[in-house]
Amino acid sequence: MPKSDGIIIGIDAGTSVLKAVAFELSGRQIASASARNRYETGDDGSVTQSLRQTWADCISALRGLGEKVANLASRTAAIAVTGQGDGTWLVGAGNAPVGDAWLWLDARAAPTVTRLSAGSDNRARFEATGTGLNTCQQGTQLAHMDRFMPELLDRAEASLHCKDWLYLNLTGVRATDPSEASFTFGNFRNRQYDPIVIDALGLARRRSLLPDIIDGTQISHPLTADAAKTAGLLAGTPVCLGYVDMVMTALGAGVRTGGQNAACSTIGSTGVHMRAKAVPDVQLNDEGTGYVIALPIPGIVTQVQTNMGATINIDWILRIAADLMSEGGRKVSHSDLIARIDAWFAEARPTNLLYHPYISEAGERGPFVNAHARAGFTGLSTRHGFADMLRAVVEGLGMATRDCYAAMGDMPSELRITGGAARSRALRGSLSAAVRAPVRISDREEAGAAGVAMMAAVAIGAYPDMDSCIADWVTPLLGDAEAPDAENAARYDRLFDAYKDVRQAIAPAWDKLAQH
Secondary structure, three states: OOOOOOEEEEEEEOOOEEEEEEEEOOOOEEEEEEEEOOOEEOOOOOEEEOHHHHHHHHHHHHHHHHHHOOOHHHHEEEEEEEEOOOOEEEEOHHHOEOOOEEOOOOOOOHHHHHHHHOOOOHHHHHHHHOOOOOOOOHHHHHHHHHHHOHHHHHHOOEEEOHHHHHHHHHHOOOEEOHHHHHHHHEEOOOOEEOHHHHHHOOOHHHHHHOOEEOOOOOOOEEOOHHHHHHHOOOOOOEEEEOOOHHHHHHHHHOOEEOOEEOEEEEEOOOEEEEEEEEHHHOOOOOOOOOEEEEOOOOOEEEEEEEEOOOHHHHHHHHHHHHHHHOEOOEOOOHHHHHHHHHHHHHHOOOOOOEEEOOOOOOOEOOOOOEOOOOOEEEOOOOOOOHHHHHHHHHHHHHHHHHHHHHOOOOOOOOEEEEOHHHHOHHHHHHHHHHHOOOEEEEOOOOHHHHHHHHHHHHHOOOOOOHHHHHHHHOHHHEOOOEOOOHHHHHHHHHHHHHHHHHHHHOHHHHHHHOOO
8 A cells, every 4th residue: 555645636527516536645535625517508408518617617626625635736646637428528729619518418419319320330330339329429419510510610629528628728738538539439449549430420521620549547747837826736746637437436436346347336317337347248239329438447348328317216206295295384395305215115015016217308328219218107006105106216226227237248246336326225225136236335435536546546656557556445445245135136037027028118109209
């Protein structure tokens, strides 16, 4: 274990919050500071964010961290940055922004996704990237811009992601990382751009917009004098460009420990389910969905499926209950009821009631893509009450998690879970029974910032490789394994076929309902 007199700052620029977190070289978190993220939503499906404001928020978080940690500037051994994935952050002459960024939430590229998905070379693109097309991605967004807003791209010199934009401001270097480069424009096997993919997106003439790919565990650049002065840090401090936040969070939460690959689910408003695998073990599905995203470990990638709706399903049913319980000027909030979830769940005995958790207005994207998909109960009868419905909603998240892992091959032997919902015993039990595997929770408070800080720890030589860093930073923080309930796991096995039958059979009805 290295000495603890140095500090690594991990920056995690999420969709909701931008955080700067200080870690000792041994992995202990010291302090964090944050700035609330801001973006604009338009009636045309646009979701955009100011590049300059994002940089200002990053500086605010770094300055805030400096107020909490004595002598931060002189003690900082390295800075590392990750951030929200996908999206399109264009810069032009003098590294000035070309308008606001299109975020991963932006839906304007939907018709372009439909057109490209039907193309004859789309399967070849999927075989290279391991990643299905969706409106989140920079590739489809650039293809849409090229067709309908070419003047934007004519003014641009580089197409970056959120973390790349912050790295540019910290170091003056235009670059991206192997994870976002390969799942969007390249091949996950060699982590390089692939002309087959770029051609399939119709972007060969825009190839010059794609920046150099650098691996932050091997290459760093010094903090510029201007950035250092603005942030209150020392010029020349090494800065590492991290991988996309999704895999940084998984790395920090235990998707790989003891040199072994594992599975990790982050249960938040959306659900992210991923398995670390050696490249030859990746199994691409026939539907062409999901992501394959590189980890900062040679030959190891994560295979990913994501749900559009996870805890927002629970929020929905709690809001219904809160509205019904509010009376006579006494207002009940759905957040007041969160503490009662486990009790309601335990009160309901197991039944055959199914719930498909597609409550998001955007439909679903994993393990199938259907913008018209909607939530629903199946098997509801007069003997079911509110507690039964709430239990079905929680179990529906377990079913959806199993659906995602099934699309990636066999069920995992162990599941690590992160996200606020992991505190719920009911949800942990449902996830464990659904995948028939023990679950562990990581006590790591800021997994994304920790994951990227681990890259910097390797880059500056504090650790010889990522697995040795994981041994100090990740493994000690994993909680005890919670084994699945055998009876409940057998019930999930029995119900899962019906769960899949319903979601496949009802799809034509979803399309018809969307027309009215």
